[in-house]
Amino acid sequence: MGSVNALAKSDFPLLRRSVNGQRLCYLDSAATTPMPQAIGEKLQTFYAQSYSSVHRSVNSLGLETTNAYEHARSKVAKFINADPAEVIFTSGATASLNLVAESWGRENIHQGDEIVLAVSEHHSNFLPWQQLAQAVGAKLRLIKLNDQEELDLIQAKSLFNEKTKLLALAQVSNVLGSENPVAELISMAHQVGAICVIDGAQAIPHERIDVRQMDCDFYAFSGHKMLGPTGIGVLYGKKALLEQMPPAHFGGGMINYLDHGQATWEAVPEKFEAGTPNTVGAIGLGYAIDYLNKIGFKNIEQHNQELMNYLLPKLAANPGVKIYGQGQKLGVVSFNLAGIHPHDAATLFDQFGVEVRAGHHCALPLMQELGIPASIRASFYIYNDQADCDRLLEAIKQTQEFFNESC
């Protein structure tokens, strides 16, 4: 073991299991993160001791659950520096982004309008806008990559004009792993009066987010990529915007009154939370936030940076390795091995217990821009250590030998 030790590896029993006879080397945190054992136990306790239904209850048990649910909302609000009324619980980042498209988008994007997107957007922040644009006759304008394979700010500048109604942008790309120039792009967008939707799915596990300072209009993320349970996500929106927007889904818990067939809506955030919410999911997300706060983002950032500083030079030194994107990596690195298809490589890695992702990473426009069908992606988080980097490097070496010998 080198100097980079895992933060709290022992909290994750999953990482002690084996895969194909090897101890698991989990390098797919950008897809989803394991949940700390203690959070699972707390959720179990909640189900066993307090679980009931939220809202609309006049009984004590229901109130306990409602308070726990709203307490989770407050934790999220504090975590991203928002007001609790600005925090909408959804089933995940994809649902959050669709909500913006279905509610704000349908009301505000019209024929001839333009939407600016990065070519590196995840399908979840690409397709909703593409489909909306097709439906209303608006136009997508793509921020391309410069020769560092990072977003091209100069080209981006030329995309904004008085027709631009929206900027949809990932804070951190799930393929390139680099932080996009969000501040600059938001300011370009706001200068022409456009609204900014930031997809924070890959950023929020890695850095302290302050939506007010960022001045984004919407911010979306998922719980399962930040040590929380599955099926829960968040949409932050500026209150003034949320208040003007119509609800996107309809059902229990989101109306104020229904009279002569006319419905009026509850205040935000309830207006956007039709139906029984994922109560325990939200509470679990709250626990994940407690956990991250306890470790502290200073430690998280430093840890991941040290891992990258260790790994990247060694990876780059391998002449058969092509790394995509030359920016600083937030724990995520995508690459290809010369002459070896990423699927074949991943199958070999898997035999070593090294679990990476191979494919297009739900970023086909970026793959097309990079001129590749797919890539290998290794993504690291607080429980990974230098030994995991070494195992990846060794798996790469063996894979290269296997295919070079064989061919």
Add this chain to the structure above:
Amino acid sequence: MGSVNALAKSDFPLLRRSVNGQRLCYLDSAATTPMPQAIGEKLQTFYAQSYSSVHRSVNSLGLETTNAYEHARSKVAKFINADPAEVIFTSGATASLNLVAESWGRENIHQGDEIVLAVSEHHSNFLPWQQLAQAVGAKLRLIKLNDQEELDLIQAKSLFNEKTKLLALAQVSNVLGSENPVAELISMAHQVGAICVIDGAQAIPHERIDVRQMDCDFYAFSGHKMLGPTGIGVLYGKKALLEQMPPAHFGGGMINYLDHGQATWEAVPEKFEAGTPNTVGAIGLGYAIDYLNKIGFKNIEQHNQELMNYLLPKLAANPGVKIYGQGQKLGVVSFNLAGIHPHDAATLFDQFGVEVRAGHHCALPLMQELGIPASIRASFYIYNDQADCDRLLEAIKQTQEFFNESC
């Protein structure tokens, strides 16, 4: 204790807690059900031993999770007698019903068309259709109550005509607790070529569902009302219909290809599952199905019927009690106490640890039809016993005395 013993009460630690110094008497199962301890433990084990991301993985760990997720889908399919490709996982019944409105509804309901709904629909099966109708200029036609306060089949017959495009109907009302004449209404709807959306949220915990035999076109329900975790639900749809429908949400995992800006969709059910699903929620729903199958619907139905047979005559014998709906009750009974507002009654009940629901139960059109602002609802399930009925009856008596003395 009388002859009606609870089925498996000991599996639910929640029911051993106290509320306001009294042992909990949980009579709000129509809102949500507690989760058996063993399911929580299994989910914890899953997170600790196998959890990873579904789909799009070429690694062994991801495949394990994908298999568990798809196995849960097969369990659901078998449970309702459908094909796995016809089972879409959603975040709950509300999301399922909105999905039908957003996808099938927007394509197929046009100006001048008519939608038939029961006046007793839950807001989650009322508002999506009301809003759609308002948006496109279609018309809602309501099935009213007869003098038994059950759906009026004779009046219903007069509502169907060649303009009817859709019947949206709860199988069991969450207020009246009675089974609606689903077979008759579906057949009326199909005769005029209309599509049938059945809201099974209240039926599925109580009886064996066979969607093929029922011949509904869509069927929606939630996991958290059938002993499963929160944040998971199902939309069943006939495969031929699902295949024709456009997706309602867009994101990772639901496209087949994206080329020159044109997206083509994955096959069903993936087409409708954009984004990372509530993997563990779906697996938990699978465990809940195992649990229900083990107890057996014959036992569940008999148990709930025995409870109702015990409770209802005693409740009806109290001259200050007005019960709504004269049909057979599937564990759910709504009533009011003469001269006492349901909120005041529920607050008193709560002091006795008797947790009921008081309010409009997200069924304002029904409340307006019944001419009341709200009601008390007591709902029973497998863990309730005769002692719970007695405690409700006692709470009613004390509440009546309290307010009658006081006034």
Add this chain to the structure above:
Amino acid sequence: MSLADMRSLYQAVVLDHAAHPRHKGELSDYNAASTVHNPSCGDTIKLFLQIDQDKITAASFTGSGCTISQASASLLTEAVIGKTTAQCLAMAKAFSNLATGQEADQKSIALLGDSAIMTTVMQFPARIKCATISWWALDEAIIKMKGHPND
């Protein structure tokens, strides 16, 4: 069960106001009004005010609801008649603060008079909305008519 707790919520004066609400019915003349719903139960309170030279000269309410909401509305109408709109806004804020367990300034509390009795609802968190909705209606009716105090 603690019937004593119940008696503190349902005091004689509360039950009396609920059973015999004061100023119930629509005012024949009014120049400010507001309707507020309690979405959790479907209860509705509509409040009517006649405001002359910034003073409440008449107040009434309609709508159905539980003992708590009816009594609170009835007590409210008694408390506000004769008060200035500024006093009313201060009272609404004080009531809402007290009912949710927060502090309020003594002067405003004094203005509440008998109506302050409803703030015992604080001990029954599930019922706080029942007691406060008529005060929200007051706040809203005045602001709708006069604009926001800071405008």
Add this chain to the structure above:
Amino acid sequence: MSLADMRSLYQAVVLDHAAHPRHKGELSDYNAASTVHNPSCGDTIKLFLQIDQDKITAASFTGSGCTISQASASLLTEAVIGKTTAQCLAMAKAFSNLATGQEADQKSIALLGDSAIMTTVMQFPARIKCATISWWALDEAIIKMKGHPND
């Protein structure tokens, strides 16, 4: 790690077909074709067939993909030339069955010839799709041209 397992997946003939695919490129004359994507990785196979009097007289493919999908497509083209469309449909079904660990009838297996080697992919569930997509394309191309066998 078991490199032996890897050798059973990546046998010499597989690597050879992947490195030197047979019949790669668009046919100048063809009367049936189909494109199939593997949505999990973005791989694409486009298959071209010339069918004369119900016999495959020429076959080729284009598209990019992993060793498994390229080798499988290459082996497929070799296997189908000279077969009838009915034989091809039977082969596609047999291949897909074997690759997913199910049974297939001996006659169809015999028709597969060398291409059957790809069904060892069965031991690598994550890669089954890679091996089968060219066979789906075959099935689709024939059915598109001729209609469903039961029609």
